[in-house]
Amino acid sequence: MLSFERLGVDTPALRFSYFEVPWDTEIFGSRVAQLEGFELRQPLQAASDFSGYERWAAERAVALEVCKLDARRLAEMAWLQERGFRWMETMYFPLLPDLQAIPPAAVDPGLTLRPMRPDELPEVQTIAEQSFVTSRFFIDPLICPQRGAARYATWVRNSAKDPAQQVLVAELEGEIAGFFIVQEREQAGQRSAYWHLTAVAAAFQGRGVGKRLWRMVMNWHREHGCRQLRTAISGHNLPVLALYGQLGFRFERAETTLHRGALPPLGLA
Numbered sequence: 001m002l003s004f005e006r007l008g009v010d011t012p013a014l015r016f017s018y019f020e021v022p023w024d025t026e027i028f029g030s031r032v033a034q035l036e037g038f039e040l041r042q043p044l045q046a047a048s049d050f051s052g053y054e055r056w057a058a059e060r061a062v063a064l065e066v067c068k069l070d071a072r073r074l075a076e077m078a079w080l081q082e083r084g085f086r087w088m089e090t091m092y093f094p095l096l097p098d099l100q101a102i103p104p105a106a107v108d109p110g111l112t113l114r115p116m117r118p119d120e121l122p123e124v125q126t127i128a129e130q131s132f133v134t135s136r137f138f139i140d141p142l143i144c145p146q147r148g149a150a151r152y153a154t155w156v157r158n159s160a161k162d163p164a165q166q167v168l169v170a171e172l173e174g175e176i177a178g179f180f181i182v183q184e185r186e187q188a189g190q191r192s193a194y195w196h197l198t199a200v201a202a203a204f205q206g207r208g209v210g211k212r213l214w215r216m217v218m219n220w221h222r223e224h225g226c227r228q229l230r231t232a233i234s235g236h237n238l239p240v241l242a243l244y245g246q247l248g249f250r251f252e253r254a255e256t257t258l259h260r261g262a263l264p265p266l267g268l269a
Contacts, residue, residue, distance in 0.1 A: 007056070013042035014049040020060065027154045028147055030063035030263055038069045040076045050083075064143070064261040071254035085258040088136035089234045092241065094249035096229040099222050102248055105215035113216045116167040116179065121160055124169060124179050128152040131199035134236035142262035155197060156181070165196065168220070170213045177204040180217050184224060193221045195231035198240075210243055218247070 008017040016038040024032035035053075040046055057065060069076055071090055081087070096102075116124055129149035132138065137148030159165045159181045168180045178200040184193045195217070200210050221229060229249075233240055244251075 007053075009049055009053060011041075011049045013040075013045035015039040015041065016053075018053055018056075020062070021066070023154075023158070024064075024151065027151050028063075028263055031060055032064045032066065033057055033060075033062045035065065035067040036069070038067060038073065038076045038080070040073075040079050043075070043079060046079065062261065064259060064263055067258045067260075068255055069258075071256045073256070077256060077258065080258055080260075083260075085260045086140075088140055088257045088259050089236055091232050091255045091257060092235055093230065093232050093252045093255070094244040095252045096218075096247070096249045098227060099218060099229055100227055102218070102222075104219050104222055108212050108216055110172060111177070111209075111212055111216060112171040113168055113213075113220060114171070116160065116169045118160075120169060120176065121157065123176055124167065125153040125156050127176065127179060127199055127201045128156045128197065130202050132197075134234050136234070136257055136259065139236065140259055142259070144263060144265040146265060147263045152197070159196060168217065170209075170216065172204065172209065175201070175203070177201050177209050178213050180213075182217070182221070184221065184226060190228070191224065191226045192228040192230065193224075193226045195229070198231065210240070211246070214243060214247055 004019045004022050006017050006019045009015060016035050018033060018035045021032040021034050065085070067080055067085055068091075077087065129152060132148065132152050135148065137143055137151055138145050156167065156179075160167050165181055165183045168182060169176050170178045170180075178198075180198050181196040182193055183196060184191060186192075198214075198217075200213065218229065230252075231244075233244070235241065235254075
């Protein structure tokens with residue numbers, strides 16, 4: 001796990017925290033910074049307090065700045081947009097509060113769910129490179145799409161090495177039809193699961209595989225005693241948003257993501 005130092009601004013006019021994102025900096029070869037918890041208290045006085053962060057970013061030659069804030073913070077969003085930040089996406093956070101209360105799906109004889117084998121990593125990375133085209137790293141016109149592909153391929157590789165996570169693959173017709181990166185946790189005697197990345201391979205999209213796969217992974221966690229399931233999804237991914245509603249998830253909250261800066265094509269940074 002890469003470490004990072006979280007810094008902060010907390011004045012009568014402005015409050016937020018910020019840090020360099022070590023995993024994205026490592027993947028992109030360009031520095032990436034992230035701002036969180038942005039609260040605008042006195043808009044007319046906030047600019048001078050924000051300037052300290054901007055000096056920090058300039059000194060480190062930060063190429064891309066990412067701000068994540070509660071989607072209801074419209075005044076903060078407008079203030080940041082006046083300073084060159086651009087809206088990229090709204091993330092939604094589906095929650096299934098009681099998995100055990102939902103009857104398990106019937107056994108699906110055509111689909112097999114199992115842990116990924118090490119030799120399957122390149123194939124799963126290729127699926128990841130092609131699957132998240134609605135995410136902010138693909139739709140931002142100032143970020144080369146190759147950067148987004150590299151980010152998700154690296155994400156799969158890192159998760160495969162993380163003992164706290166599992167990369168599960170779905171096999172259909174002798175091929176990998178999709179994958180889930182999952183993490184099960186136990187806290188206060190309650191077991192839960194978080195889905196980090198979920199994808200259906202391009203060749204299997206539009207064939208009803210998604211719902212079958214999602215239900216199979218829900219069964220997987222039910223058998224492990226998990227009660228709650230959580231994940232995150234871009235609002236641009238409308239088909240999967242609808243799928244979560246069909247499966248009984250509710251949406252806990254929404255988070256807006258803004259970008260400032262750019263990531264040029266690989267090799268030109």
